[in-house]
Amino acid sequence: MIEFCQVSASYDGELAILRDVSFMVSDGDFVAFVGTNGAGKSTTMRLINGLLKPTSGEVLIDGVPTSQLKTSELASKVGFLFQNPDRQICCKTVREELLFGFAAQGRAGAEAEAKVDAMIERFGFDGDAEPFLLNRGTRQLLALASIIVLEPPIVVLDEPTTGLDFRECAKVMEVVSDLNARGTTVVMVCHDMEVVGDYATRVIAMTAGQVVADGATFDVLRDADVLSRAHLLPPQIVELSMRLAQEGAVSPTSPVACANTLDGMERALAGEVGVRGKGDAK
Numbered sequence: 572m573i574e575f576c577q578v579s580a581s582y583d584g585e586l587a588i589l590r591d592v593s594f595m596v597s598d599g600d601f602v603a604f605v606g607t608n609g610a611g612k613s614t615t616m617r618l619i620n621g622l623l624k625p626t627s628g629e630v631l632i633d634g635v636p637t638s639q640l641k642t643s644e645l646a647s648k649v650g651f652l653f654q655n656p657d658r659q660i661c662c663k664t665v666r667e668e669l670l671f672g673f674a675a676q677g678r679a680g681a682e683a684e685a686k687v688d689a690m691i692e693r694f695g696f697d698g699d700a701e702p703f704l705l706n707r708g709t710r711q712l713l714a715l716a717s718i719i720v721l722e723p724p725i726v727v728l729d730e731p732t733t734g735l736d737f738r739e740c741a742k743v744m745e746v747v748s749d750l751n752a753r754g755t756t757v758v759m760v761c762h763d764m765e766v767v768g769d770y771a772t773r774v775i776a777m778t779a780g781q782v783v784a785d786g787a788t789f790d791v792l793r794d795a796d797v798l799s800r801a802h803l804l805p806p807q808i809v810e811l812s813m814r815l816a817q818e819g820a821v822s823p824t825s826p827v828a829c830a831n832t833l834d835g836m837e838r839a840l841a842g843e844v845g846v847r848g849k850g851d852a853k
C-alpha cells in the first residue's frame with residue numbers, strides 16, 4: 572500500500588513542486604497519474620520510490636515512511652521504470668541486464684538464473700544480444716522485464732508508452748496488464764488517454780503540484796471541469812459519446828451517451844438501432 576499524507580516536496584528546498592498532496596493506493600490497484608507537463612507527476616513517482624523525500628508530510632510504503640527505509644529495502648518493494656529505458660539499461664548483454672537487479676539486491680544465484688531464463692523465454696529475447704543494438708520498443712520491454720523479474724509488489728512506470736508505435740505500446744501494456752491481473756500494484760504516469768482508458772481502473776489528475784481529481788477512470792475522464800482544469804482531452808469514444816449527448820442527438824442517460832469503449836459504443840449503437848427498428852416497424 573502507498574500512502575501520501577499531506578506531502579509537499581521541493582528540489583531546491585525553497586520552491587514547492589508538490590503542495591499538500593494526499594492519496595492512498597491499495598494493493599492490486601492500477602492507477603494512472605495524468606495532467607499537463609510540469610504538473611508534478613514524475614516528482615510524485617520519485618517520492619514513491621524514495622529518490623526524493625518530502626519536505627513536509629509523509630510518504631508511506633506498507634505503513635513505513637520512505638524516510639525510514641533504506642534504498643535497498645525500497646527497491647525490493649517498488650520497481651521503477653524510467654521514462655527513457657536508456658537511463659536504466661547498463662549491461663553488455665540482455666542476460667546480464669536481467670541478472671543485474673538480483674546482484675544489486677544480493678540475490679544472485681541459481682534461483683535468479685532460473686527466473687531470468689524464464690523471462691528470456693517469455694519475452695522471446697536473445698540473451699546474448701547487446702541491449703543498445705535493440706530497437707526502442709524492445710529496449711523498453713527489456714527495461715520493464717528487468718524490473719518485473721525481481722517480482723516487486725509495486726511497479727511505478729513513468730510514461731511507459733512514450734516513443735513507442737502502436738504495436739510496441741500494446742505489447743508493453745499487455746505485460747503491465749497481466750502483471751496487475753496477477754496482483755501487482757501498478758502506478759503509471761501517462762499522457763495517452765486512450766491507454767489510460769484501456770488499462771487503468773483509477774485516475775489521479777494533477778495540476779500545478781496538486782491533486783485535482785481522484786476516482787474511477789471514466790468518472791474522472793468524463794468530468795468536464797476536471798478535463799478543463801487539468802487540460803485533458805478524454806479518449807475519443809468518451810469525447811464522441813459526451814458530444815452526442817451535449818448536442819441532444821441522444822439522451823444523456825442513454826447507453827450511447829455513457830459508452831466509454833469502442834465495444835461499449837458498438838453495443839450501445841446496436842441497441843439503439845434495434846430500438847429504432849422496432850419503433851419503425853410499428
Ligand SMILES: Nc1ncnc2c1ncn2[C@@H]1O[C@H](COP(=O)(O)OP(=O)(O)OP(=O)(O)O)[C@@H](O)[C@H]1O
Pocket residue numbers: 582583588606607608609610611612613614615
Ligand atoms: N530535477 C529537478 N530539479 C529541479 N526542478 C525539477 C526537477 N525535475 C522536475 N523539476 C520541476 O518540477 C516541476 C514538476 O515536474 P515533473 O517532472 O514532476 O512534472 P510532470 O507532471 O511529470 O511533467 P511531464 O509530464 O513534463 O513529465 C516542473 O516545474 C519541473 O521543472
